[in-house]
Amino acid sequence: MSFTEKKHPDQERASSRRKQVLDAAEICFGSSGFHGASMAEISKAAGMSAGHIYNYFDSKDAIIAAFVQHNMERVTNLMGNLEQCEDPLQAILDDIEKSVHADLHPGIWKLPLEISAEASRNPKIAALVRDADCYSRSQLRSIVAKGRAARGLETDMATLDGRVEAIICMFQGLPTRALYNPALNEAALVAAFRLALAPLLFGE
Amino acid sequence: MSFTEKKHPDQERASSRRKQVLDAAEICFGSSGFHGASMAEISKAAGMSAGHIYNYFDSKDAIIAAFVQHNMERVTNLMGNLEQCEDPLQAILDDIEKSVHADLHPGIWKLPLEISAEASRNPKIAALVRDADCYSRSQLRSIVAKGRAARGLETDMATLDGRVEAIICMFQGLPTRALYNPALNEAALVAAFRLALAPLLFGE
Amino acid sequence: MSFTEKKHPDQERASSRRKQVLDAAEICFGSSGFHGASMAEISKAAGMSAGHIYNYFDSKDAIIAAFVQHNMERVTNLMGNLEQCEDPLQAILDDIEKSVHADLHPGIWKLPLEISAEASRNPKIAALVRDADCYSRSQLRSIVAKGRAARGLETDMATLDGRVEAIICMFQGLPTRALYNPALNEAALVAAFRLALAPLLFGE
Amino acid sequence: MSFTEKKHPDQERASSRRKQVLDAAEICFGSSGFHGASMAEISKAAGMSAGHIYNYFDSKDAIIAAFVQHNMERVTNLMGNLEQCEDPLQAILDDIEKSVHADLHPGIWKLPLEISAEASRNPKIAALVRDADCYSRSQLRSIVAKGRAARGLETDMATLDGRVEAIICMFQGLPTRALYNPALNEAALVAAFRLALAPLLFGE
DNA sequence: AATGAATGAGTTTTCATTCAT
DNA sequence: AATGAATGAAAACTCATTCAT
Numbered sequence: 001m002s003f004t005e006k007k008h009p010d011q012e013r014a015s016s017r018r019k020q021v022l023d024a025a026e027i028c029f030g031s032s033g034f035h036g037a038s039m040a041e042i043s044k045a046a047g048m049s050a051g052h053i054y055n056y057f058d059s060k061d062a063i064i065a066a067f068v069q070h071n072m073e074r075v076t077n078l079m080g081n082l083e084q085c086e087d088p089l090q091a092i093l094d095d096i097e098k099s100v101h102a103d104l105h106p107g108i109w110k111l112p113l114e115i116s117a118e119a120s121r122n123p124k125i126a127a128l129v130r131d132a133d134c135y136s137r138s139q140l141r142s143i144v145a146k147g148r149a150a151r152g153l154e155t156d157m158a159t160l161d162g163r164v165e166a167i168i169c170m171f172q173g174l175p176t177r178a179l180y181n182p183a184l185n186e187a188a189l190v191a192a193f194r195l196a197l198a199p200l201l202f203g204e
Numbered sequence: 205m206s207f208t209e210k211k212h213p214d215q216e217r218a219s220s221r222r223k224q225v226l227d228a229a230e231i232c233f234g235s236s237g238f239h240g241a242s243m244a245e246i247s248k249a250a251g252m253s254a255g256h257i258y259n260y261f262d263s264k265d266a267i268i269a270a271f272v273q274h275n276m277e278r279v280t281n282l283m284g285n286l287e288q289c290e291d292p293l294q295a296i297l298d299d300i301e302k303s304v305h306a307d308l309h310p311g312i313w314k315l316p317l318e319i320s321a322e323a324s325r326n327p328k329i330a331a332l333v334r335d336a337d338c339y340s341r342s343q344l345r346s347i348v349a350k351g352r353a354a355r356g357l358e359t360d361m362a363t364l365d366g367r368v369e370a371i372i373c374m375f376q377g378l379p380t381r382a383l384y385n386p387a388l389n390e391a392a393l394v395a396a397f398r399l400a401l402a403p404l405l406f407g408e
Numbered sequence: 409m410s411f412t413e414k415k416h417p418d419q420e421r422a423s424s425r426r427k428q429v430l431d432a433a434e435i436c437f438g439s440s441g442f443h444g445a446s447m448a449e450i451s452k453a454a455g456m457s458a459g460h461i462y463n464y465f466d467s468k469d470a471i472i473a474a475f476v477q478h479n480m481e482r483v484t485n486l487m488g489n490l491e492q493c494e495d496p497l498q499a500i501l502d503d504i505e506k507s508v509h510a511d512l513h514p515g516i517w518k519l520p521l522e523i524s525a526e527a528s529r530n531p532k533i534a535a536l537v538r539d540a541d542c543y544s545r546s547q548l549r550s551i552v553a554k555g556r557a558a559r560g561l562e563t564d565m566a567t568l569d570g571r572v573e574a575i576i577c578m579f580q581g582l583p584t585r586a587l588y589n590p591a592l593n594e595a596a597l598v599a600a601f602r603l604a605l606a607p608l609l610f611g612e
Numbered sequence: 613m614s615f616t617e618k619k620h621p622d623q624e625r626a627s628s629r630r631k632q633v634l635d636a637a638e639i640c641f642g643s644s645g646f647h648g649a650s651m652a653e654i655s656k657a658a659g660m661s662a663g664h665i666y667n668y669f670d671s672k673d674a675i676i677a678a679f680v681q682h683n684m685e686r687v688t689n690l691m692g693n694l695e696q697c698e699d700p701l702q703a704i705l706d707d708i709e710k711s712v713h714a715d716l717h718p719g720i721w722k723l724p725l726e727i728s729a730e731a732s733r734n735p736k737i738a739a740l741v742r743d744a745d746c747y748s749r750s751q752l753r754s755i756v757a758k759g760r761a762a763r764g765l766e767t768d769m770a771t772l773d774g775r776v777e778a779i780i781c782m783f784q785g786l787p788t789r790a791l792y793n794p795a796l797n798e799a800a801l802v803a804a805f806r807l808a809l810a811p812l813l814f815g816e
Numbered sequence: 817a818a819t820g821a822a823t824g825a826g827t828t829t830t831c832a833t834t835c836a837t
Numbered sequence: 838a839a840t841g842a843a844t845g846a847a848a849a850c851t852c853a854t855t856c857a858t
Contacts, residue, residue, distance in 0.1 A: 162392025173377030188366025570800025581785030596774025
């Protein structure tokens with residue numbers, strides 16, 4: 001999946017420069033959106049000339065792609081951590097408070113919205129997010145499958161898929177909720193999530 | 205709510221032209237996004253010169269605003285229809301199949317994503333969607349409250365709010381699911397939705 | 409000098425319409441300048457559709473030309489009035505207070521500036537103002553010549569021309585003074601004008 | 613006085629580019645006026661892409677402002693030179709021929725007209741010219757005051773102000789004269805100026 | 817490696833003018 | 838006579854990208 005990166009003699013420095021740019025992009029994309037952020041803005045935030053950025057990225061689109069890629073990996077990692085838990089299923093329920101809280105934090109929910117909108121138009125980005133989604137979906141599927149098996153609950157594949165989809169769907173709806181209802185009652189939402197997730201995780 | 209529109213002697217024609225523009229915008233915004241779509245593109249789709257569009261809309265932003273407004277009203281109307289049902293709560297469950305199917309239809313889920321992304325940057329659009337969301341939220345809250353009362357279920361306000369939020373959240377997550385997982389198993393998702401919505405609607 | 413005007417069956421009405429437009433133009437040109445004023449603005453002020461104006465004027469430039477023409481005639485008329493006086497030379501001196509005051513009135517001095525700027529670029533307008541200037545210059549020359557003769561003062565043509573030029577020059581500098589020094593001491597300026605004009609009118 | 617300019621590492625080159633633009637502007641503004649001259653025209657005359665100009669000026673208005681500023685400084689400098697003279701008052705009289713000749717030179721008188729017209733509509737430009745005018749007025753006032761004192765002539769402030777105004781007024785009327793009367797007899801005008809200026813400078 | 821000067825295509829918007837009604 | 842809907846050719850300005858240094 002990784003795009004062919006330009007060859008640089010000093011790979012260390014190159015990757016450090018790339019990170020510099022992506023960090024700058026995070027800030028700029030967060031406040032101005034992918035298209036609102038100009039290369040000039042990014043280059044200033046990165047402490048590097050605009051021209052030089054092109055030594056590390058083919059185009060602005062390539063920066064967006066790398067940025068999105070990076071963001072998707074964060075989700076994958078989260079899922080990986082979950083997998084390590086003693087009882088991941090219970091952990092999901094237990095973590096709801098934290099996860100919901102995080103997603104409602106202003107500055108967190110902006111980027112998913114930006115990414116989704118971009119993916120809906122840009123096929124390259126779409127491919128990226130689909131790939132990542134596919135991977136984390138399968139991670140979650142496996143987590144749920146094992147958790148249910150440990151509890152002696154039978155589940156056929158389709159049912160499992162549906163539930164995993166629904167679980168992800170709930171969490172992916174959060175950014176929109178945060179945006180549309182700034183006065184949202186977080187505690188009450190957490191309680192409702194618990195109520196809805198329980199049958200998805202443990203239901204027959 | 206509606207902004208003072210330019211006065212046109214022939215109101216009929218004027219509103220027809222506005223519709224023409226908004227219809228063209230729907231197509232262009234859908235395929236290119238709010239900012240990817242140029243006025244030239246829209247004007248071509250509307251079969252009208254770009255300059256002429258400015259006789260009906262103050263700016264491109266005004267077109268976006270009117271377009272978003274229109275879209276939010278569709279949601280409000282849907283909720284209104286629900287309210288008319290004999291047993292709206294049951295209707296929600298019964299309609300899941302249809303609602304989910306609609307939201308997963310390519311061409312339907314693009315615009316919500318675009319709107320949310322825009323709202324996250326454009327305060328005017330944010331105000332618009334928040335206003336509309338507040339309204340339809342209160343509609344749904346009242347539906348759920350009545351439905352539960354009819355079933356002899358007590359619910360305090362906060363709990364009600366949380367559940368309503370969760371319900372909306374699930375549906376607002378759908379466009380992202382459709383985008384991220386094109387191979388999504390719709391039937392299985394519907395079943396999972398039913399499972400998760402039941403306690404939100406009827407749970408203690 | 410009058411441009412070929414479009415033929416209208418009802419000449420009365422036509423000329424009334426032309427006046428309507430020119431009156432509107434006076435207002436609009438005064439507040440927005442020749443190029444800042446749009447045809448839409450003028451047509452609204454004239455209480456007439458923009459399209460209809462083109463039945464009476466070939467173009468916006470034609471309106472400007474007619475407007476300028478009309479304004480130059482005002483100066484010519486002023487000069488004509490002066491010619492009627494018992495002792496025009498003395499009248500010039502006596503009227504200084506009034507003339508200066510008028511020229512310093514905000515709303516009066518804008519148009520000469522606008523006209524001059526336009527004339528400096530637009531040959532058609534240049535021809536217009538030159539023509540009018542030539543005429544009123546000769547009027548003033550004749551006034552001064554007669555006045556001096558009546559006082560037994562000999563003057564050769566060139567000297568006369570120079571003095572007339574200088575007199576006009578002083579008055580044509582007034583709009584700029586009004587604009588550049590809003591705190592201008594009018595009474596003191598009038599006194600100075602009197603001082604400077606005296607030798608131009610009566611000097612050897 | 614000078615606006616904060618964009619930071620350019622190579623200040624030398626930056627200021628040379630700014631000059632390039634202002635020189636081009638001089639040509640274009642002279643032939644087409646501030647608003648008749650397009651950025652495309654200016655950029656071509658400057659030998660530089662239109663976009664690039666925006667690296668040195670915030671907007672076309674900023675170019676106009678800088679241009680006007682520059683022009684006002686020329687006047688101030690002239691006045692400064694005058695101040696250095698042995699007997700500035702006499703110098704004014706002696707220089708009339710030269711000053712009038714300069715002001716009547718085609719290509720010189722266009723810009724003052726343009727500037728005044730612009731200042732009459734654009735408050736920013738108005739502030740600029742008023743500021744400059746105030747300064748050179750006070751220079752001239754001090755010159756005249758000293759000159760008269762050296763000749764043992766008493767003058768109260770108001771009278772002085774009025775005469776200074778009148779002197780400036782005469783010179784500021786020149787561009788209009790040049791424009792309105794291309795056949796103007798320069799020598800005769802100079803003589804008349806001398807006649808009128810004498811009492812303003814040396815009169816009781 | 818690094819800069820930032822320079823480009824040029826593309827954007828929204830305005831407006832004089834035309835023309836069907 | 839009169840309207841105003843409609844056009845299209847401009848205008849100012851932005852920005853990703855290139856390239857000489």
